Amino acid sequence: MKSTKIMARSLGNHSLIPFIRSQTPRLTGVSYRELSSSSVLPEMPPCDFKPEKYESLPYERIVDIRQHHLSPALKTCYKKPLLLHQGHMQWLYDADGRRYLDLFAGIVTASVGHCHPKVTEAAQKQIGRLGHTTNIYLHSPIHEYAEKLTSLLPGKLKVLYLTNSGSEANDMALYMSRLYTGNFDIVGLRTGYHGASPYALGMTAHTDYKGGVANGFGCHSAMCPDVFGGIWGGSHCRDSPVQTIRKCSCSPGWCEAKDKYIAQFKETLSTCTSKKIAAFIAEPIQGVGGVVQYPKGFLKEAYELIRERGGVCISDEVQTGFGRTGSHYWGFQTHDIMPDIVTMAKGIGNGFPMAAVVTTAEIANVFAQSLHFNTFGGNPVACSVGSAVLDAIEEDGLQKNCEVVGTYMLKKLEKLRDRFEIVGDVRGKGLMVGVEMVKDKKTRERLPTDQMNLIWEDCKDMGLLLGKGGLYNQVFRIKPPMCITKDDVDFAVEVLQVALTKHVDRTLT
Numbered sequence: 001m002k003s004t005k006i007m008a009r010s011l012g013n014h015s016l017i018p019f020i021r022s023q024t025p026r027l028t029g030v031s032y033r034e035l036s037s038s039s040v041l042p043e044m045p046p047c048d049f050k051p052e053k054y055e056s057l058p059y060e061r062i063v064d065i066r067q068h069h070l071s072p073a074l075k076t077c078y079k080k081p082l083l084l085h086q087g088h089m090q091w092l093y094d095a096d097g098r099r100y101l102d103l104f105a106g107i108v109t110a111s112v113g114h115c116h117p118k119v120t121e122a123a124q125k126q127i128g129r130l131g132h133t134t135n136i137y138l139h140s141p142i143h144e145y146a147e148k149l150t151s152l153l154p155g156k157l158k159v160l161y162l163t164n165s166g167s168e169a170n171d172m173a174l175y176m177s178r179l180y181t182g183n184f185d186i187v188g189l190r191t192g193y194h195g196a197s198p199y200a201l202g203m204t205a206h207t208d209y210k211g212g213v214a215n216g217f218g219c220h221s222a223m224c225p226d227v228f229g230g231i232w233g234g235s236h237c238r239d240s241p242v243q244t245i246r247k248c249s250c251s252p253g254w255c256e257a258k259d260k261y262i263a264q265f266k267e268t269l270s271t272c273t274s275k276k277i278a279a280f281i282a283e284p285i286q287g288v289g290g291v292v293q294y295p296k297g298f299l300k301e302a303y304e305l306i307r308e309r310g311g312v313c314i315s316d317e318v319q320t321g322f323g324r325t326g327s328h329y330w331g332f333q334t335h336d337i338m339p340d341i342v343t344m345a346k347g348i349g350n351g352f353p354m355a356a357v358v359t360t361a362e363i364a365n366v367f368a369q370s371l372h373f374n375t376f377g378g379n380p381v382a383c384s385v386g387s388a389v390l391d392a393i394e395e396d397g398l399q400k401n402c403e404v405v406g407t408y409m410l411k412k413l414e415k416l417r418d419r420f421e422i423v424g425d426v427r428g429k430g431l432m433v434g435v436e437m438v439k440d441k442k443t444r445e446r447l448p449t450d451q452m453n454l455i456w457e458d459c460k461d462m463g464l465l466l467g468k469g470g471l472y473n474q475v476f477r478i479k480p481p482m483c484i485t486k487d488d489v490d491f492a493v494e495v496l497q498v499a500l501t502k503h504v505d506r507t508l509t
């Protein structure tokens with residue numbers, strides 16, 4: 001009780017926030033001032049885990065090293081960046097032992113939970129047995145993993161390549177597509193993110209990542225079929241428990257927005273590329289682009305158009321794979337499409353640096369016309385970790401959890417959208433969720449960055465870590481470890497509600 005009183009006077013004082021202990025409140029129709037003066041602030045669900053004491057470099061020293069010895073292009077989050085020390089499932093602990101609910105999972109990467117015991121044990125065992133040998137020799141983990149991972153892919157997608165990052169996986173997929181088809185042009189979608197290495201950067205259609213050096217020769221981006229922020233879209237377009245607030249007059253089975261975006265796609269093919277195409281690459285739901293969902297049927301038709309022009313289709317599952325969308329294991333399955341090449345990274349290793357490309361034997365055989373080698377891809381520790389991640393997804397029922405808890409979250413966030421003018425759109429599938437913030441719902445003009453940041457900081461101060469994305473960072477991205485619970489969702493939504501209420505009060509004064 002004592003701690004809640006302190007809290008009431010101190011929202012915004014970082015050091016006191018973790019001590020919030022109120023009864024689970026129902027926060028309806030109250031202003032932030034009323035909230036804070038009545039000590040009603042969200043209570044974090046309990047957790048038995050005790051983090052170790054932090055005994056490493058002091059905060060100031062870390063900031064100094066970062067400033068002088070690490071890439072100045074590396075951005076940190078928050079005015080006072082968090083110094084994180086330990087992770088446990090959906091929780092992160094900072095150097096002072098404060099606990100945070102991590103709804104961003106190290107950018108969609110801690111898939112089965114930070115330091116999941118099964119994954120940790122697999123890594124420890126393998127590193128003590130055989131930490132490295134290259135794949136010029138045989139070792140068991142890569143073979144066990146190849147069999148296990150490819151058994152989860154449909155159709156002819158049965159040949160696996162292991163790489164070290166998503167960018168490298170996409171580079172390989174793009175290179176493969178050019179070799180296999182003998183064509184050069186590659187098409188993607190604007191606001192798509194496929195990595196920062198030379199090939200992948202060409203397909204990353206997001207100016208912030210482009211440094212102004214020549215890249216992307218033969219790379220083209222078609223209009224992103226964004227049914228909330230784009231030119232067309234309505235209230236039936238997407239595969240999500242929550243639709244946009246935009247009006248829709250389409251008849252059942254017909255989506256005008258899909259047809260219009262496909263017409264744009266065709267225009268890109270008729271104006272920017274040659275008649276023959278090497279590949280089309282797209283994320284089933286755009287991640288960095290701000291959890292953008294396309295109209296149903298769009299990708300299916302785009303795939304047909306590409307194949308008519310001799311191209312192959314690449315599904316970038318770096319964020320959407322491994323059960324995150326809930327209804328299916330792979331994002332492409334939610335669009336009823338069959339890619340020729342699938343790329344994966346991030347959640348594949350729960351934080352261990354590994355990534356993969358899976359393709360058909362036919363494509364792999366053409367790619368085999370030259371040697372392909374990388375030193376670390378398929379490293380025994382990576383493969384043991386990858387196997388443990390697949391087992392954890394299965395044993396912990398994480399795909400189902402994404403569906404159940406993700407839908408629960410989306411429906412709760414929808415209520416926030418209906419209540420707050422600045423919450424323009426709530427979208428997503430499973431635990432791949434986006435909340436797009438606007439100045440007002442009518443214009444859908446984005447909420448200015450400084451205002452986004454204040455809400456984001458307030459959430460962090462109450463123990464909730466969110467991601468941001470979209471071309472203008474106008475979308476809160478929620479892609480937590482797939483083990484979060486409904487209690488965690490209740491806490492997160494209440495924190496957001498307090499932060500939004502505070503924002504409304506701020507703008508009224």
Ligand SMILES: Cc1ncc(COP(=O)(O)O)c(C=O)c1O
Nearest residue numbers: 165166167193194195287318345
């Ligand atoms: C969809 C997608 N593809 C590819 C990449 C690149 O992966 P990496 O950062 O491991 O190179 C990312 C990274 O954010 C991504 O989100």
